[in-house]
Amino acid sequence: xxxxxxxxxxxxxxxxxxxxxxxxxxxxxxxxxxxxxxxxxxxxxxxxxxxxxxxxxxxxxxxxxxxxxxxxxxxxxxxxxxxxxxxxxxxxxxxxxxxxxxxxxxxxxxxxxxxxxxxxxxxxxxxxxxxxxxxxxxxxxxxxxxxxxxxxxxxxxxxxxxxxxxxxxxxxxxxxxxxxxxxxxxxxxxxxxxxxxxxxxxxxxxxxxxxxxxxxxxxxxxxxxxxxxxxxxxxxxxxxxxxxxxxxxxxxxxxxxxxxxxx
Numbered sequence: 354x355x356x357x358x359x360x361x362x363x364x365x366x367x368x369x370x371x372x373x374x375x376x377x378x379x380x381x382x383x384x385x386x387x388x389x390x391x392x393x394x395x396x397x398x399x400x401x402x403x404x405x406x407x408x409x410x411x412x413x414x415x416x417x418x419x420x421x422x423x424x425x426x427x428x429x430x431x432x433x434x435x436x437x438x439x440x441x442x443x444x445x446x447x448x449x450x451x452x453x454x455x456x457x458x459x460x461x462x463x464x465x466x467x468x469x470x471x472x473x474x475x476x477x478x479x480x481x482x483x484x485x486x487x488x489x490x491x492x493x494x495x496x497x498x499x500x501x502x503x504x505x506x507x508x509x510x511x512x513x514x515x516x517x518x519x520x521x522x523x524x525x526x527x528x529x530x531x532x533x534x535x536x537x538x539x540x541x542x543x544x545x546x547x548x549x550x551x552x553x554x555x556x557x558x559x560x561x562x563x564x565x566x567x568x569x570x571x572x573x574x575x576x577x578x579x580x581x582x583x584x585x586x587x588x589x590x591x592x593x594x595x596x597x598x599x600x601x602x603x604x605x606x607x608x609x610x611x612x613x614x615x616x
Contacts, residue, residue: 415554419518419527419547423578424478424565426514427487430586433512437597441570442476442514452490452503457533464533466566467541472532475566478521480550482513482580482610485561486531491613508611512590513580518543520575521567528564529553579604582611 428436432448462473479487489496490511494503518525527546530537530553540549546565553563579602581587590604 414548414551415558417547417551417554417560419543419550422480422518424480424516424518424521424567425482425484425487425580426476426478426516426571427484427490427511428514429506429511430589431510433590434593434597436514437573437593437599440573440599442573443570444476444568445473450502450506451500452494452506454498454500457498460533466526466528466532467539468526470568472566475526475532475568476571477532478516478565478567480518480560480563480565482515483559483561483614488561488614491611508613509582509586511582511611512586513610514576515578515580516571516575517577518565520577521565521571524568526566526568528566529557530562530564532564532566573599573602576602578602580607580610581605582608 426442428448429450429452431450435449436442458473462471464472466472466475486498490499490503490506491508494500494506523542525542525546527540527549528537529539529549538549538552540546550560550563554560557563579590581590581604584606587604587606594602594604
């Protein structure tokens with residue numbers, strides 16, 4: 354895969370390889386003159402339908418292929434050293450700088466996925482680097498789900514760990530919204546999870562609200578990229594990788610991941 358000037362794969366960089374704008378829908382076909390001039394009482398042909406088939410149109414789901422996608426886990430730079438030294442991201446870990454409020458942690462501990470485990474037993478990831486929860490923090494973490502410590506941070510204090518979904522195993526769970534939400538739907542594993550993501554993409558094309566929950570731990574060795582906001586943070590992360598003795602991980606400067614979305 355060819356890298357761009359920002360250190361990312363070319364197809365991952367929205368600056369070097371902008372995503373094409375969606376094509377406008379084709380205009381509806383006008384009725385023919387003969388059809389328009391046909392008298393209301395004229396003969397009509399009834400379409401023939403095979404017995405046992407449904408007449409309602411089948412909904413076309415968006416093309417979402419989890420196997421080719423990346424999962425994103427954002428964390429404060431103060432938490433990165435302990436993650437690297439442990440060699441893993443741990444479910445339920447209490448980080449050095451905890452952005453979640455006690456209320457949010459309690460609600461996620463009380464919520465369960467279809468297999469019965471608590472949401473807090475999973476490491477959370479997002480399918481988009483512009484995930485809704487991450488964007489809330491980038492906008493100041495004003496909501497009740499965020500801690501006072503989170504409100505004292507800046508987006509440029511964070512890094513984004515990127516892992517291929519294909520490296521997350523077979524037991525992950527896909528939530529089509531906040532995992533502790535009352536109306537959230539889940540899919541377990543690549544097949545059911547992929548179907549959940551495709552259904553969610555109808556209303557959420559950017560996949561900003563989807564959570565990918567991985568049980569237990571995620572090894573640092575599965576991280577293929579650490580996204581950082583600027584050159585200063587890149588140098589800091591690279592120095593930390595050397596200090597901890599972690600095998601080479603690509604560190605890429607990509608400012609758009611750390612800018613609040615436009616209202």
